[in-house]
Ligand SMILES: O=P(O)(O)OC[C@H]1O[C@H](O[C@H]2O[C@H](CO)[C@@H](O)[C@H](O)[C@H]2O)[C@H](O)[C@@H](O)[C@@H]1O
């Protein structure tokens with residue numbers, strides 16, 4: 453049956469693992485997009501979520517017809533998928549939006565890049581075709597993230613009757629970084645997105661960055677944008693050049709700010725399951741009555757885990773009174789390990805944690821307890837124990853962990869939060885803001901957080917939890933649907 457509401461995202465709610473005996477088992481996908489969309493779609497039982505098969509096990513699940521109701525996994529040629537996901541989305545677009553390039557060497561847009569770009573285009577086209585096939589007349593389609601930037605334009609060509617929105621979960625690159633992309637590629641990205649009726653970003657800053665990058669007069673047409681005003685809605689007027697060299701009709705794409713939050717009740721229920729209680733008991737036994745500094749991230753370059761560990765080391769050096777009295781619980785669950793730079797980064801996180809333990813540890817006290825594994829229950833147990841949450845990404849679209857920890861922490865926690873996280877826009881009043889590159893300032897913020905009087909910390913945590921739950925996933929999703937009309 454054709455669907456009235458469709459979502460397209462690279463990652464689906466579940467991914468599969470294949471055991472040696474051929475049995476398939478399902479696991480919840482990691483990261484904030486899955487947290488937000490899974491919660492939002494629980495209230496939309498008729499919606500269809502189209503996602504990619506991410507691995508051989510996922511492809512095997514597609515072939516065996518194993519899956520969830522309301523989810524369609526696309527079995528894309530593995531080589532095309534690898535080029536699109538690892539080669540373009542995560543190595544080029546992610547690096548551009550997060551300003552991650554190692555500038556003396558990167559980026560270099562060569563023939564190999566062009567070959568991968570063709571795969572990225574084919575992968576976007578496969579999503580557009582699947583959406584066109586599944587959508588009812590006039591249906592509403594919500595396309596997610598930088599993996600699928602070309603889908604709105606491609607889908608509009610196939611099905612002009614559909615109402616199309618696109619939501620970007622990452623930051624949007626500043627104009628200087630966006631203009632590193634080859635001109636024709638940058639233009640294709642922007643015009644691909646302008647195929648949508650409505651574009652969404654987490655923050656006013658990311659929306660404004662998109663609009664300044666989209667105010668263009670280039671090979672594909674002219675566009676003129678205005679930034680979000682008080683109602684958080686802006687937009688871009690645009691006319692595309694047609695093949696015969698004329699301008700097409702003027703169209704308008706709205707640009708809005710939808711800061712994804714968390715559902716407090718759902719999260720508390722998740723954090724109080726028996727398996728989390730067990731992990732909590734084990735962690736408490738290790739930590740004793742010491743204070744905790746908690747961080748939870750994918751092993752992701754933009755999360756700035758190394759500078760976070762360096763700040764903890766500096767705290768122990770310059771404020772020796774904390775030695776033996778604090779434990780840093782760092783969960784870094786594996787992400788994008790097909791990319792060498794991510795594997796190297798993961799090793800560096802392990803090594804630095806080991807160095808700190810070797811430098812300061814004693815028989816009774818291990819300063820850093822690092823867990824580099826996919827163990828959501830342990831992460832939630834750490835949330836509950838947090839006295840201080842350290843969230844210091846160099847840039848981050850939102851960072852849901854910054855919103856989740858204050859909701860779940862049992863003794864109330866102080867949030868040390870990077871000014872580069874999207875969440876900082878909403879949480880700045882009650883968090884301790886830090887420049888993510890400033891290790892000394894981060895160490896001092898950790899000291900201030902550990903020293904904060906209990907009454908102040910309790911008050912701040914209450915307000916942080918209220919801000920964090922202001923736009924829970926269901927409302928976030930509905931607001932975007934409504935922007936497309938009822
Ligand atoms: O799918 P992966 O490659 O394993 O990566 C996980 C997700 O990472 C990114 O998440 C973003 O979305 C969050 C929720 O909106 C946001 O809080 C965070 O700042 C972003 O980094 C990525 O954008 C997703 O597509 C990935 O699924």
Ligand SMILES: O=c1ccn([C@@H]2O[C@H](COP(=O)(O)OP(=O)(O)O)[C@@H](O)[C@H]2O)c(=O)[nH]1
Nearest residue numbers: 482483484485487785827828831851852853
């Ligand atoms: O072991 C874990 C620990 C955390 N999370 C979830 O992953 C999301 C991380 O989202 P965030 O926005 O902080 O960053 P992202 O990884 O999406 O860049 C949060 O909802 C966490 O609850 C997870 O899936 N597995």
